Structure formats: C-alpha cells, structure tokens
Amino acid sequence: MTCAKILAAIWAGQGKSVQSFGDYAGERSGAPVRAYTRVSDDPITDRNKVYKPDHLLVLDPTLLGDEVVTGLAPGGTLLVNTPEDPSEMAKRFPGFRTATVDATAIARRHGIGTRSVVIVNTTIAGAFARAMDLPLAALEDTYRSLGFASNVAAAREAFEAVRFHGAEAPRGNGSPRHAVPHAPVVLPLVMHREGAPPPVATGSWRSQTPRYVHNLAPCNAWCPAGNDVVGFVQAVATKGEGAAASVLGRTTALSGVCGRVCPAPCMEGCNRREYDGTVNIRGLERWIADRVQVAETSVPRIDDPKRFAIVGGGPAGLSAAYTLARLGHEATIFDGEKALGGVLRTGIPAYRLPRDVLDREVNAILALGVDARCGKFLDKEAIARLGDEYDAVILATGLQKLRSLDVPGKSLAGVEQGIRFLHRVNLEGGSPISGHVVVLGGGNTALDCARSALRSGASSVTVAYRRTRAEMPAIAEEIEEAIHEGVKFAYLRAPSAFLGNGRVTAVVLAEVSLGEPDASGRRAPVVTNRMQEFACDAVLLALGQSADLSKLPDGWALGGGQVFRGSLPLTVFAAGDVATGDGTVAHAIGDGRRAATRALFELGAQAEVFERPDRNRAVPVTDLRLDHFAKAEPARERLAPVAERMRTFDEVSLGLADQLEAHRCFSCGACTRCDTCLVYCPEGVIRRAEGDYAVDYTNCKGCGICVAECPRKAMEMTA
Numbered sequence: 001m002t003c004a005k006i007l008a009a010i011w012a013g014q015g016k017s018v019q020s021f022g023d024y025a026g027e028r029s030g031a032p033v034r035a036y037t038r039v040s041d042d043p044i045t046d047r048n049k050v051y052k053p054d055h056l057l058v059l060d061p062t063l064l065g066d067e068v069v070t071g072l073a074p075g076g077t078l079l080v081n082t083p084e085d086p087s088e089m090a091k092r093f094p095g096f097r098t099a100t101v102d103a104t105a106i107a108r109r110h111g112i113g114t115r116s117v118v119i120v121n122t123t124i125a126g127a128f129a130r131a132m133d134l135p136l137a138a139l140e141d142t143y144r145s146l147g148f149a150s151n152v153a154a155a156r157e158a159f160e161a162v163r164f165h166g167a168e169a170p171r172g173n174g175s176p177r178h179a180v181p182h183a184p185v186v187l188p189l190v191m192h193r194e195g196a197p198p199p200v201a202t203g204s205w206r207s208q209t210p211r212y213v214h215n216l217a218p219c220n221a222w223c224p225a226g227n228d229v230v231g232f233v234q235a236v237a238t239k240g241e242g243a244a245a246s247v248l249g250r251t252t253a254l255s256g257v258c259g260r261v262c263p264a265p266c267m268e269g270c271n272r273r274e275y276d277g278t279v280n281i282r283g284l285e286r287w288i289a290d291r292v293q294v295a296e297t298s299v300p301r302i303d304d305p306k307r308f309a310i311v312g313g314g315p316a317g318l319s320a321a322y323t324l325a326r327l328g329h330e331a332t333i334f335d336g337e338k339a340l341g342g343v344l345r346t347g348i349p350a351y352r353l354p355r356d357v358l359d360r361e362v363n364a365i366l367a368l369g370v371d372a373r374c375g376k377f378l379d380k381e382a383i384a385r386l387g388d389e390y391d392a393v394i395l396a397t398g399l400q401k402l403r404s405l406d407v408p409g410k411s412l413a414g415v416e417q418g419i420r421f422l423h424r425v426n427l428e429g430g431s432p433i434s435g436h437v438v439v440l441g442g443g444n445t446a447l448d449c450a451r452s453a454l455r456s457g458a459s460s461v462t463v464a465y466r467r468t469r470a471e472m473p474a475i476a477e478e479i480e481e482a483i484h485e486g487v488k489f490a491y492l493r494a495p496s497a498f499l500g501n502g503r504v505t506a507v508v509l510a511e512v513s514l515g516e517p518d519a520s521g522r523r524a525p526v527v528t529n530r531m532q533e534f535a536c537d538a539v540l541l542a543l544g545q546s547a548d549l550s551k552l553p554d555g556w557a558l559g560g561g562q563v564f565r566g567s568l569p570l571t572v573f574a575a576g577d578v579a580t581g582d583g584t585v586a587h588a589i590g591d592g593r594r595a596a597t598r599a600l601f602e603l604g605a606q607a608e609v610f611e612r613p614d615r616n617r618a619v620p621v622t623d624l625r626l627d628h629f630a631k632a633e634p635a636r637e638r639l640a641p642v643a644e645r646m647r648t649f650d651e652v653s654l655g656l657a658d659q660l661e662a663h664r665c666f667s668c669g670a671c672t673r674c675d676t677c678l679v680y681c682p683e684g685v686i687r688r689a690e691g692d693y694a695v696d697y698t699n700c701k702g703c704g705i706c707v708a709e710c711p712r713k714a715m716e717m718t719a
Contacts (some may be wrong), residue, residue, distance in 0.1 A: 003057065003121035004035035009142045010125075010134055011039045019044045032063055032205045055079070057128055059103070059120055063204050067698055069093055070201040077131050079162070081124055086165035101127040101162040110154040122148055126155030127162035202683070206702030208717040210677075210695060215669030215713050219281060221618040222269030224587040225258065225319075226610055227251050229266050229281055230670050236288055237662035245292045248285070252589055253295035253322045253365050254315060256357045259286025260653065261348055262586045263444075263475050271621040271668050277634040279664050283656040290357075290655065295322065295364035302328035306603055308596075309334065309386040310394045311378060314342020315585045316576025317396035318365055319592030325368035327600070327607065332390075333370060336377030337427075340366075342398055344585065346423050347445065349452050350649040352478075384553035392571040392599045395552075395563070396592060399545035399577045405440075409498030418449035418542035425452050432457050435537025438507050439463045440495055442472040443583075446542035447479065450487045453540065455649055460486070462534065464493040466512050466525040477637075481652060484642050490534070494527050498539060506533045547578045561595060573599045619668040619713045628676065628711035635661040671714040677706035 001022045008020035019038040036050040055077040058064050064080060072078065078096040080089055081103040089098040103120040113119035122143070129139045136159055143152050219229035228247050236244035248255050259282055270278040288294065306329045310317045313335030321331040339345060340362050344353060366372060378386075386393045402417045404410065418439065424431035437458045439450045442465035450461045463482075465472060468491045472479060483489075493509040500506065511530040514523035549558060555565050556572070561579045563572035575595035576588040593610045600607035638654040639645075645652050677693065678686045682705060685696040707715040 001033065001035045003059065003125050004037045006122065006125045006142060006146065006148075007128065008037045008039070009146060010129065010138055011037075013138055013142055014134075016040065017042060017044045019046075023049060032060070034202075055128075055132070057124060059124060065204050067201040067203040069096070070698070072096060077128075079124070079128055079131055081120055086163050090165040097131075098165045099127070099131050099162055101158050103127065103158055106154050106157050106161065110151070110157075112151060112154055122151035123154040123158045126158035129155075130159045130162050131164070201698045202701040203698045206697075206700065208702050208704065208719055209697065210700065210702070210704065210707050210715055211718050212671055212693060212714060213669075213716050214671075215619050216613055216617045217668040217670065218269035218271055218615070218618040218620075219266040219279075219668075221613040221615045222265040223590075224265060224582070224584065224612065225252050225589040226593060226612065227266075227285075230665065230667055232288065233279065233281065233284055233662045233665045234667055234670070234672065236284060236659050237665065241288045241291045241659070244288045245294045248288065248294045249296045251593065252319065254318065254361050254585070254589055255285050255294040256289035256361050257315070257344060257353060258586055258589070259283065259289055259655075260353050260357070261344075261444075261475075263584055265586070269615070269618065271619070271624060271666055272664060274621045275626055275629070276631040280634050280637070280656065280661050283635065283637050284659060284662055287656050287659050289361075293364055295361065295368070296326050297364075297367070299325060299368050300328040304605070305329045306391040306600065306605055308332070308392050308394060308599065309390040310396060310575075311383060311386070312342060312396035312398060312576070312578075313337070313340035313372065313374065314396060314398050314576065315344060315588040316398070316578075316592035316595070317342065317394070318362065319589040320394050320396060320575050320596040321370045321592075322365045322368070323593045323596035324600070325365070325370050327605075329600070329605070331370045333372050334376075334378055334386075335372070335374045338375050340372055340374065342396075346426055347419060347448070349422065349425060349448050349455075351451070351455070351645065351652050352448070354651050380551065380553040383551075384556075387570060387572055391603055392573065393563075394573050394575050394592075394595050394599060395558075395578055396575040396588075396595075397548070397551065397578045398588075399581065399583065400548040400551070401546045402541075403543040403545060404541065405495060405543070407495060407497050409500065409504065412498050412500045412504040413502060414500070414504040414537065415498055415539045416541065418445055418540040419545070421540055422448055422452060425456060430456060433538055435459055436535065437461045437538045437540060438534055438536040439540045439542055440507075441465065441542030441544070442467065442474060443542060443544070444474045444478065446540075447474045447482050447487075449540045449542050451478075451482055451485060452649075453538075454485060454487065454646060458538075460488065462488045462490055462536075464490040464495065464507075464509055464534070466492065466494045466527075467514065467522060468492060471522045477653075481639070485646060492525075493532075494525060496527070496531060499533065504536065504539055506535045507539055508533055545577075545583075547581065549578075561591075561598065571599065571602060573602075623713040624666060624668065625709065625711040628674075629666065632664055634664065667712050667714075669713050671712065674711065676709050676711055677715060680709040681706050 004020045008018040012018045017040045021036055023034040038044050052071040054073050056072050058080045061080055061082045074095050076096055078093055079099045082100050083102040084100055086098045086100045103124040104118050107118045107120045107123040140152050217230040223229055232244040232247040235247050262282055264282040266281050267278045272279050308324055308331045310320050310331055310333045313333045317333055321333055324331040341358050344358055402419055421431055433453050433456045437453045439446050446463055450463050453461050492512040494512050495507055496510045497508040498504050509532050511528045512525045515526045518524040557564050558574050561574050563570045573595045575592045580591055597607045597609045601609050635656055637656055640652050683699055685699045687694055704717050707717050
C-alpha cells in the first residue's frame with residue numbers, strides 16, 4: 001500500500017491525476033495484499049479495481065505465479081523483487097518487459113525494517129521510477145515530503161541497480177504506455193439479477209485450498225454389517241425407497257430382518273443423538289425392505305467362478321452366500337434345520353420377526369443361484385470332506401455351546417435352557433408353560449424367553465439380572481415392550497441354588513453389588529451372602545452361549561478367522577459368532593461378508609476384503625454446524641395394543657408410518673448440495689456443476705469461510 005501511494009505521489013507531482021487504493025483478503029490473517037495505482041492526464045472517475053494493468057510490481061517473489069500476471073497488458077513492465085536475471089524471468093513470462101532488482105538485499109543493507117522482516121516498499125519504488133523514466137529528483141522530493149528522507153539512499157541504489165530484459169528505453173513522458181481499459185459497466189442497484197465472477201485473479205493469495213471430501217459418518221462407522229447408512233437414508237429422503245434399496249443391496253440382503261431385530265449400534269453412534277434424538281435408522285431400513293426387495297436380482301458372469309461350501313444357514317452363512325453369489329461365484333449352504341435362517345428362525349420369536357419376512361429375504365438369496373441342503377447336521381468327517389470337494393469352506397455354525405450353572409438343584413425338572421424353550425416355541429408349534437416363570441439373564445434371549453413365556457401361558461414372569469438395567473445388553477425397545485406387557489425385573493440378583501422336590505419350586509437369588517469395571521467396560525458383579533427365595537414354577541436359563549469347537553474335524557484349529565491344520569492354513573474360514581462371539585445379527589452379517597471376501601482374496605479372485613471402518617475416523621458432533629438444523633423429535637414405531645398382542649405371536653411393532661424420518665439425518669461427512677458453501681462464499685467463486693460443486697480456484701483466495709460454514713464436515717482446507 002505504501003509503495004502504491006509513493007508512486008501516486010510522484011506522478012501527482014508531475015501534474016497527473018492519480019488514484020491509489022488497496023485490496024485486502026480481510027477474511028484471513030496473513031493473506032497477501034494487492035494495491036492499485038491509476039495515472040491519467042484527465043481526471044479519474046473510475047472507482048473499480050485495476051483489472052488489466054499496464055505495469056506490475058511484485059514485492060514478494062514467492063507469490064509470483066501465472067495468476068499474478070493475469071490481465072497484464074502485452075509488452076507491459078513486470079518488475080520483480082528478486083536477485084534473478086531478468087532474462088530468466090522473461091523465459092517464464094514471455095511477452096512482457098521484465099525487470100528485476102534485489103530490493104530485499106538493498107533494503108537490508110540500508111537497515112530498512114528489521115533483520116527478520118525487511119521492508120522493501122520504498123526501495124523497489126526507486127527501481128520502478130527508473131523503469132518509468134521518472135526523474136530521480138522527483139522521487140527524492142516525494143520521499144522528503146512524505147517523511148521518508150531516510151529511505152532515499154536505498155531508493156537511489158535500486159534506481160541504479162535495476163536490470164531489464166529487452167528494450168531499456170525510457171517511457172518518454174513517464175506516463176503509462178497503454179490506455180486505461182474501460183471499466184466494467186456498473187448497473188443500477190435495482191437492475192442486478194445475478195452476481196458476476198470477480199475479474200481479479202486472487203488465487204495466488206491462498207495458502208490452503210477448499211476441497212469437497214467424503215468423511216466417515218459415525219452411523220457408517222458403527223454399523224457392523226458395513227452398510228452405507230448415510231447413503232441409504234439420504235437416498236430414501238431424496239429419491240425414494242427403490243434408490244435406497246439399491247444402496248442397501250450392495251452389502252446386505254437381510255434389511256427386513258435387521259430393520260426388526262438389530263440392536264442398531266448405528267443409532268448409538270448417530271450424532272443427532274446429542275442434539276434432539278437419534279435418527280430412527282432401524283425403522284427406516286425396515287420401511288424400505290417392507291416395500292421393495294433389497295437383495296440384488298442379477299448375477300454377473302465371470303470366467304472362473306469359485307465353488308464354496310458354507311456350513312450354517314444363519315445370518316453369517318446367508319450373508320456369505322449372498323456376497324459370493326452377487327459376485328458371480330457358486331455357494332452351497334449346509335444346515336441341520338429343515339429351513340435356513342439359523343437363530344433368526346429358531347431363536348427369535350415371530351412377534352419380533354415374522355416368518356414371512358424371513359422367508360422372503362432367504363428366498364431372494366436363493367434366487368441368485370445359492371443352493372441349500374437342509375435337514376442334516378454334518379459330522380466332523382463330512383465337514384473335512386467339503387475341503388476336498390469345494391474351492392473353499394466357510395464355517396458359520398454360530399454359538400452352539402449353552403452356558404449353564406453349577407449350583408445345587410440345577411438338574412431339577414422345570415430348569416431348562418431358554419434356547420431350547422424358544423426352539424419349541426418357534427419350530428414345534430409352541431411350548432405350553434404355566435405359573436410363575438423366572439428367566440435368568442439380561443440379553444435379547446432372556447427378553448425373548450420372558451415375552452414368549454407370557455404368550456405361552458405363564459401367569460407371570462420375572463427376569464433376574466446380575467447388573468442394573470443400564471448395563472443390560474438387550475435392545476432398549478424390547479425392555480420397554482416387555483415392561484408394558486407385564487414382565488417384572490429383579491436387578492442385582494445372581495442365582496445360587498434351585499429348590500424343589502423333583503421339580504423346581506423356587507430359585508435362591510443372591511444380592512449383588514457392582515465393583516470396578518471388567519473387560520466389557522461394565523462394572524463387575526460382586527455376589528454377596530444376602531439371599532432371597534423366589535417361588536416359581538419354571539426357570540429358563542439365558543446366560544449366554546459360546547462356540548463349540550469340538551465339532552471341528554480332528555487336527556483343525558481356528559485362529560484369526562481362518563482354520564489351520566498344525567501351522568498350515570487351510571482354505572477354510574470362520575464367519576459370524578463362531579469366529580467373533582459378537583452375538584448380534586448385524587455383526588454376523590458383516591462378518592459373513594468379511595469371510596467371503598477374504599476367502600475370495602486368498603483364492604486369487606477379484607475381491608476387496610471387507611473390514612469394519614475405524615470408528616476413530618468418524619465425524620464427531622463437535623465438527624458439525626448444528627445451528628443449520630431445526631430441532632425435530634424422532635419418529636417412533638407404532639406398536640400393537642398390549643391387550644391384543646398378548647394373545648398371539650403376531651408382530652408387535654408395526655413400523656414407521658412414513659419415511660419422513662430420513663429428513664432428520666445430518667448426513668455427517670457427506671455433501672447434500674445444500675448450497676451453504678455457495679451462499680457463504682464472499683467472492684462468489686463456487687457454483688453448481690452437474691449435480692456437484694465447482695470452485696474457481698483462479699479467484700478463490702482460500703479464506704476458508706465455505707469450510708467453516710459447511711454444516712456436515714463435507715469440506716476441508718488442504719495445503
């Protein structure tokens with residue numbers, strides 16, 4: 001700015017009409033500054049920036065780029081503060097009259113500024129005076145009048161030291177050689193209809209550049225199945241259920257199942273939870289699957305399809321088969337039950353998962369060419385033979401070993417595993433039970449046992465759990481529904497004995513206190529000596545399950561999701577609970593997909609191995625601009641009246657009334673083309689382009705306002 005004013009003052013002393021002003025990047029501290037000087041024989045009335053300069057001074061050579069010389073008139077003077085020879089500058093910028101002077105070294109010798117920050121404005125003005133053939137005496141008089149007398153010596157040295165490439169002839173009368181171009185037409189205020197892009201290229205002002213990015217949303221990071229949650233929610237909001245189903249179908253064929261029985265860790269991770277309540281993602285997934293088929297319907301033809309045997313037809317086995325089939329490979333599922341589904345069919349009651357929903361999605365998988373061989377459990381020898389008959393084997397046998405209790409009275413009649421009870425309820429036309437039933441456990445199986453017992457004839461049911469409700473692993477909505485149906489809960493209770501003469505008549509429960517957190521992160525139960533008897537007519541054990549590795553062929557050992565014989569890895573892979581013990585349908589679906597893609601990779605087939613996303617990379621709520629979003633309560637699923645649902649095993653949840661809940665999604669990390677960046681850009685250099693955005697980087701000065709205002713963390717500043 002000072003340099004521009006000095007030049008204007010010199011010309012003013014020559015009787016010219018002058019104008020000088022600056023152009024700042026005020027949005028960002030430390031941004032470069034441009035300044036303009038106009039000189040004319042006539043009075044200057046133009047109040048616009050200098051878009052097409054006749055001459056250009058560059059005080060900081062690190063800023064010199066193609067954008068800086070944009071608009072410089074052909075043959076115009078380019079004066080750069082650099083020790084380089086002007087011929088080198090001419091090679092880089094042909095067509096201009098180039099001149100160089102090491103103004104920094106001169107100013108440093110004369111002590112202008114400090115050792116770390118040298119001020120070159122008064123020095124380089126001397127070099128420019130020589131380039132314009134301005135009298136040295138006029139420059140010295142101007143410096144004295146402005147109070148810069150101490151800088152005259154440096155200006156004089158620069159005047160004498162400046163070097164030129166090409167014509168060195170003076171500029172005649174010291175006026176600009178080229179006529180000042182016409183200024184842009186300025187319309188009356190009421191006539192403006194749209195903003196024009198800024199004519200001055202300010203891209204050289206940037207130290208960073210705004211970029212559109214796709215960051216990981218927490219719902220995606222928390223989904224064990226690997227679904228693109230943001231993708232399908234946004235699709236159903238903007239394009240309808242068909243588009244949303246296409247997104248889901250890339251990773252799962254069991255959306256109708258998960259939309260009913262998944263514990264929905266995606267909802268636990270939802271950033272909207274911190275604002276006004278998590279988005280009902282599970283309800284939306286069900287809404288989509290109940291209206292259109294999610295599973296893909298076509299199979300690609302590939303040159304070398306691999307053959308896979310899958311042992312176990314539960315969610316992990318079904319997911320593995322679907323993953324393989326949709327990639328063009330052959331999959332055969334072996335299952336001991338009469339129909340596929342595994343725990344989905346044998347362990348989850350129909351009031352949570354109607355069998356027509358399960359059958360519909362299983363049949364969609366089979367329609368891709370998957371073969372099912374049901375009704376016979378394979379022994380060790382049969383499993384071992386599969387390794388010779390198929391390219392690879394995937395074991396998806398689930399958790400078959402039931403956890404029991406080693407306490408007095410454990411063998412009394414009426415004490416049984418809850419899984420056995422549910423098997424009879426789900427596959428054998430019911431399992432009548434009467435009186436007061438005590439269920440031991442706090443997971444989904446315990447709640448399924450309790451609610452099924454009430455529907456099967458029990459007069460009352462009590463669930464005894466060794467921790468509090470806050471630590472119960474069961475789905476929160478299922479706990480609420482159980483309470484509404486009359487199930488009682490006895491928290492901080494652990495079984496110590498069963499009483500009865502041949503048949504159980506009571507269970508002795510010890511009081512529990514909570515100690516320090518254990519490996520699960522929950523406070524560990526500490527059993528006390530305080531006991532209490534609970535009269536009962538039956539006890540159902542729902543204490544958990546584990547993998548039964550005794551069913552593996554002799555010499556086989558499971559490690560890291562793959563089977564080994566000694567130290568030799570086999571083309572046998574484990575999927576789902578038998579490999580991970582996670583115990584949820586969504587985890588099993590994701591791990592079935594992982595096992596299938598890993599097997600393909602090991603066989604040399606084209607496949608990208610699925611791995612769960614790193615939650616630590618997910619967009620935190622603190623990175624969102626919550627002020628851009630209006631508050632709205634989450635949509636709740638409709639429930640059948642309690643009096644009606646207790647008489648049958650008909651489905652309790654009736655789902656969401658519509659898909660409007662999808663509009664509550666923040667779309668964390670993913671652009672929704674909301675135009676916030678476009679609206680807030682102070683230079684107007686962002687525009688829509690083919691359903692996306694384009695940034696005019698020639699005129700973007702890197703202020704970062706678009707990134708700061710993006711509601712979703714879908715933009716970042718990059719070097």
